[in-house]
Amino acid sequence: MRIAIIGPGALGCLFASLLFPKSKSADDSLWLLDHNQERANLLTVQGILYETDKGQERYQIPVFSDLQAINSTDIVLFCVKSQDLEDCLQSYLPLLSPQTLLVFLQNGISHLDIQERLKLPTAPAFASSSEGATLLGPGHVLHVGKGGTFLGFLSDPTERHQKQLSELARILQDAGLDVALSQDIRSQLWAKLFINAGINPLTALYNRTNGQLLTSCASRTRLKNIVQEAETVARASGITISVDPLKATLAVCMGTARNISSMLQDRRHQRPTEIDAINGAVIREGKRVGIPTPFNEEVVLLIKKMEEKYAQDTTMTAII
Ligand code: PAF
Numbered sequence: 001m002r003i004a005i006i007g008p009g010a011l012g013c014l015f016a017s018l019l020f021p022k023s024k025s026a027d028d029s030l031w032l033l034d035h036n037q038e039r040a041n042l043l044t045v046q047g048i049l050y051e052t053d054k055g056q057e058r059y060q061i062p063v064f065s066d067l068q069a070i071n072s073t074d075i076v077l078f079c080v081k082s083q084d085l086e087d088c089l090q091s092y093l094p095l096l097s098p099q100t101l102l103v104f105l106q107n108g109i110s111h112l113d114i115q116e117r118l119k120l121p122t123a124p125a126f127a128s129s130s131e132g133a134t135l136l137g138p139g140h141v142l143h144v145g146k147g148g149t150f151l152g153f154l155s156d157p158t159e160r161h162q163k164q165l166s167e168l169a170r171i172l173q174d175a176g177l178d179v180a181l182s183q184d185i186r187s188q189l190w191a192k193l194f195i196n197a198g199i200n201p202l203t204a205l206y207n208r209t210n211g212q213l214l215t216s217c218a219s220r221t222r223l224k225n226i227v228q229e230a231e232t233v234a235r236a237s238g239i240t241i242s243v244d245p246l247k248a249t250l251a252v253c254m255g256t257a258r259n260i261s262s263m264l265q266d267r268r269h270q271r272p273t274e275i276d277a278i279n280g281a282v283i284r285e286g287k288r289v290g291i292p293t294p295f296n297e298e299v300v301l302l303i304k305k306m307e308e309k310y311a312q313d314t315t316m317t318a319i320i
Helices: 010-022 035-046 082-095 114-118 160-172 185-206 211-215 217-236 245-255 260-266 279-289 295-310
Strands: 002-006 029-033 048-052 053-058 075-078 101-105 125-129 132-137 141-145 148-153 178-181
Touching: 002 010, 002 260, 010 029, 010 048, 010 053, 010 132, 010 160, 029 035, 029 082, 029 260, 075 082, 082 114, 101 160, 148 185, 160 178, 185 211, 185 217, 185 245, 185 260, 185 279, 185 295, 211 217, 211 245, 217 245, 217 295, 245 260, 279 295
Parallel strands: 002 029, 002 075, 048 141, 075 101, 101 125, 148 178
Antiparallel strands: 048 053, 125 148, 132 141
16 A cells, blocks of 8 residues: 655654655555655655654654656545635645545644645545544654544545545554544544634643543533534534543543653644634524534633734743
8 A cells, every 4th residue: 555644743743753664565665745844854854753651663664845756646545724724725735646545634624625625636535533632743643642533535535545545443442542443533623623712722722631630620611511522513504423421531641641742742832723713613503503602612712812822922832
């Protein structure tokens, strides 16, 4: 299997590290793509450093920025931030054959309508993963917590793509991940959305790890209100909910207690966050189905203020 992973962020580096040791036969290849050429060169030289509680491994994964890897791949896994996916697809799509399986791994749900807007040549697959991964530096990922990963299609795939997705699931399972194919990926994406809606903005606002969110009454109450509000929206939208969203969110806080959430990592690096794709998407869906969303609106406002402050204040403290 020839796999390209686009985006050397926390999840991109995590999946690359887990897949690389498995890509050993002549037919197997793994590439990482980074639009930033300087960083791609650095990562090729230094390798990708994968760290867990048990120690570190360094993998010499080829990292490209010039797209040469793309035109001969079976699977392209897009691990870029939700807000960058559309631009990324615009530049990569002309290079991809319709045989290539596209897999989108983004937080939130705002990327779901992308296939309609961009008129993709084939149905992409969607992934939802609750693995806890923190990027400690360029190409250095800390795998801090185990979570489930689901893969599935929103519309009918070709037989070839269905097989490719099953093969990807098998390789990831061999790499030690808890992976399942889902017949209802939309509900899995919502299940992950509940978790991100509760954890991500609050970890960023309070400047706390996922586990630390549970240590104060104020943050626990806010988390509960946000998640339950999102659940009400989802139910009104007809989303199937098979696991209690609040219980699941609390379980992820505990299972990835030391994790610096992706939004807190964004805050610490003063990057734009995925708030629009997460809590923003809950608000938009709430409007569509007539459910008020004051708790989600509040955190969206606060995160936007935080983003505005990036430019002015480099030593910002929590906005609470
Ligand atoms: O965005 C994140 O950080 C992750 O999706 C999660 C599951 C909240 C763990 O930190």
